[in-house]
Amino acid sequence: MIETSIRQKIDAWLAGNYDEATKKEISGMLERNEHEALSDAFYRNLEFGTGGLRGIMGAGSNRMNRYTLGMATQGLCNYLKLNFPDQQVKVAIAHDSRNNSDVFARIAADIFSANGIKVYLFEALRPTPELSFAIRYLGCQSGVVVTASHNPKEYNGYKVYWNDGAQVTAPHDKNIIDEVNKIKSVDEVMFVPNIANIEMIGADLDQAYINEVLKLSISQDAIKRQHDLKIVYTPLHGTGITLVPEVLKQFGFTNVHVVEEQAEPNGNFPTVIYPNPEEKDAMTLALKKAAELDADLVLATDPDSDRVGIAVKNLEGEFVLLNGNQTGALLINYLLQAWQQAGKLTGNEFVVKTIVTTDLIKDIADSYNVTMYETLTGFKYIAGKIRELEGKEVYIAGGEESYGYMIGDFVRDKDAISSCALIAEMAAVAKDKGQSLFEMMVEMYTKYSFYKENLVSFTKKGQRGAEEIEQMMADMRSNPPQSIAGSKVVAVSDYKYSTRKLILTGEEQKLDLESSNVLQYLTEDGSKISARPSGTEPKIKFYISVNEPLATAADYDATEQKLNRKIEQMLTDLKLK
Numbered sequence: 001m002i003e004t005s006i007r008q009k010i011d012a013w014l015a016g017n018y019d020e021a022t023k024k025e026i027s028g029m030l031e032r033n034e035h036e037a038l039s040d041a042f043y044r045n046l047e048f049g050t051g052g053l054r055g056i057m058g059a060g061s062n063r064m065n066r067y068t069l070g071m072a073t074q075g076l077c078n079y080l081k082l083n084f085p086d087q088q089v090k091v092a093i094a095h096d097s098r099n100n101s102d103v104f105a106r107i108a109a110d111i112f113s114a115n116g117i118k119v120y121l122f123e124a125l126r127p128t129p130e131l132s133f134a135i136r137y138l139g140c141q142s143g144v145v146v147t148a149s150h151n152p153k154e155y156n157g158y159k160v161y162w163n164d165g166a167q168v169t170a171p172h173d174k175n176i177i178d179e180v181n182k183i184k185s186v187d188e189v190m191f192v193p194n195i196a197n198i199e200m201i202g203a204d205l206d207q208a209y210i211n212e213v214l215k216l217s218i219s220q221d222a223i224k225r226q227h228d229l230k231i232v233y234t235p236l237h238g239t240g241i242t243l244v245p246e247v248l249k250q251f252g253f254t255n256v257h258v259v260e261e262q263a264e265p266n267g268n269f270p271t272v273i274y275p276n277p278e279e280k281d282a283m284t285l286a287l288k289k290a291a292e293l294d295a296d297l298v299l300a301t302d303p304d305s306d307r308v309g310i311a312v313k314n315l316e317g318e319f320v321l322l323n324g325n326q327t328g329a330l331l332i333n334y335l336l337q338a339w340q341q342a343g344k345l346t347g348n349e350f351v352v353k354t355i356v357t358t359d360l361i362k363d364i365a366d367s368y369n370v371t372m373y374e375t376l377t378g379f380k381y382i383a384g385k386i387r388e389l390e391g392k393e394v395y396i397a398g399g400e401e402s403y404g405y406m407i408g409d410f411v412r413d414k415d416a417i418s419s420c421a422l423i424a425e426m427a428a429v430a431k432d433k434g435q436s437l438f439e440m441m442v443e444m445y446t447k448y449s450f451y452k453e454n455l456v457s458f459t460k461k462g463q464r465g466a467e468e469i470e471q472m473m474a475d476m477r478s479n480p481p482q483s484i485a486g487s488k489v490v491a492v493s494d495y496k497y498s499t500r501k502l503i504l505t506g507e508e509q510k511l512d513l514e515s516s517n518v519l520q521y522l523t524e525d526g527s528k529i530s531a532r533p534s535g536t537e538p539k540i541k542f543y544i545s546v547n548e549p550l551a552t553a554a555d556y557d558a559t560e561q562k563l564n565r566k567i568e569q570m571l572t573d574l575k576l577k
Contacts, residue, residue: 054157075180094131095146099267110193127305129415147304150276166383166412226428234259238303277309307403308416325358328399352398383412452563487523
């Protein structure tokens with residue numbers, strides 16, 4: 001049976017000003033008695049969260065479609081006109097390769113234009129970081145990219161940006177949500193466009209963006225010597241194909257091989273289950289090509305090209321995937337070393353990481369006398385730190401464990417395009433020294449400490465899943481463990497309430513970050529466990545971090561096994577396996 005309140009919403013859609021295809025889809029589900037699917041499609045309104053929309057495509061108030069997108073866009077229009085009452089409001093719009101992304105981008109452009117807002121619409125798919133750049137470059141007050149990042153093909157989404165090129169943060173995020181929630185009917189949405197307000201953009205913006213990426217290069221001499229570094233690149237059917245090969249070429253790399261089976265943008269992602277460079281299966285074709293070519297480096301970007309995954313040869317010459325923490329630490333280590341060698345470090349520079357990202361980055365930053373700031377998860381917070389310190393301190397780079405990095409501040413979101421270029425440069429510098437990137441990583445571990453991270457996530461779909469995730473967090477707050485893997489829990493940080501409790505003394509400290517539903521345990525031996533419900537997927541994620549000194553490269557395997565055993569014990573103790 002369908003709950004009465006849900007049935008009323010279904011009936012309202014069947015009787016309302018919705019197109020016949022939408023009504024037919026709903027009627028068909030009713031006829032087939034697909035009650036659970038209907039309940040999930042209508043039990044709530046698709047939430048316009050602090051970053052925008054993301055959901056499964058289809059008919060229903062809890063689905064991504066022209067109506068949910070339309071109401072969100074109309075609310076954003078209303079807020080922009082309230083915020084900038086005496087000026088011509090301008091927005092930029094981009095989209096990725098997903099099914100319907102181009103359609104949704106055009107609907108959004110039509111609605112903005114109908115509201116008297118000037119629209120710069122990319123003529124074809126483009127990476128998310130270029131949208132962030134375009135907002136700043138064109139002097140826009142806001143921007144939108146239609147993407148669901150690396151979610152499965154059934155999903156699409158809509159990310160909203162502010163005038164600094166970053167995703168919206170307080171107070172604008174909550175204020176936009178309020179305006180969106182005021183839209184009670186699709187009849188309030190201005191769908192009929194004013195074509196005069198829409199301007200198509202493309203190649204000129206591409207080169208302007210590439211010119212900024214080129215300025216990030218620090219080791220051009222090494223690239224000249226190692227220009228034929230063998231690089232295999234896959235865009236995983238996404239937007240990276242529009243810029244990554246060209247950027248690598250303009251950086252000076254002459255031996256780049258694209259995985260042809262995955263070069264064509266395709267929202268069905270036919271060669272992968274998940275278009276996510278974090279997934280080993282998604283890298284299968286790239287790794288096969290790399291083995292055939294005896295490549296030095298494998299690069300893979302997700303559909304909207306804000307995340308990058310890499311593979312390198314290990315000490316036995318076999319290709320292995322690096323996780324986001326490893327790549328991020330390597331990048332920060334390389335950049336700080338290169339800045340120091342170039343005489344660019346003055347003591348006024350900073351890097352940024354998120355609270356669930358490896359603490360190895362702090363160790364590295366400290367050794368170079370570079371300040372490291374920590375933020376909540378999400379690049380909008382990293383961008384917020386840049387905004388706060390603009391004109392006072394110099395930003396070098398930032399990163400998070402989920403394969404996102406941002407080098408330089410001309411873009412204010414994670415950027416896989418510039419990251420690919422700098423990772424390739426880093427590999428060229430390593431090769432110039434007779435090293436692989438893996439050997440460079442091991443050298444980093446011997447200098448600081450061998451940090452090993454693991455991520456465990458549980459998918460909990462629908463209304464019931466959301467309730468289960470909420471209960472899991474409540475249980476962990478009310479009953480924290482006293483020890484994990486034989487090491488005492490010495491501190492519990494609860495970012496929801498912005499407090500850190502020191503267990504031995506009972507002292508409570510205030511955390512200087514805004515509220516977020518994250519719980520973190522710190523143990524006596526320096527291990528860290530974080531629990532965090534995802535803000536963009538029906539998941540709860542557990543982040544495990546352990547570390548151990550590494551005396552020499554010869555001790556790598558034995559130390560890794562020791563760390564792996566510790567992680568396994570922690571997962572057992574926390575009942576996560």
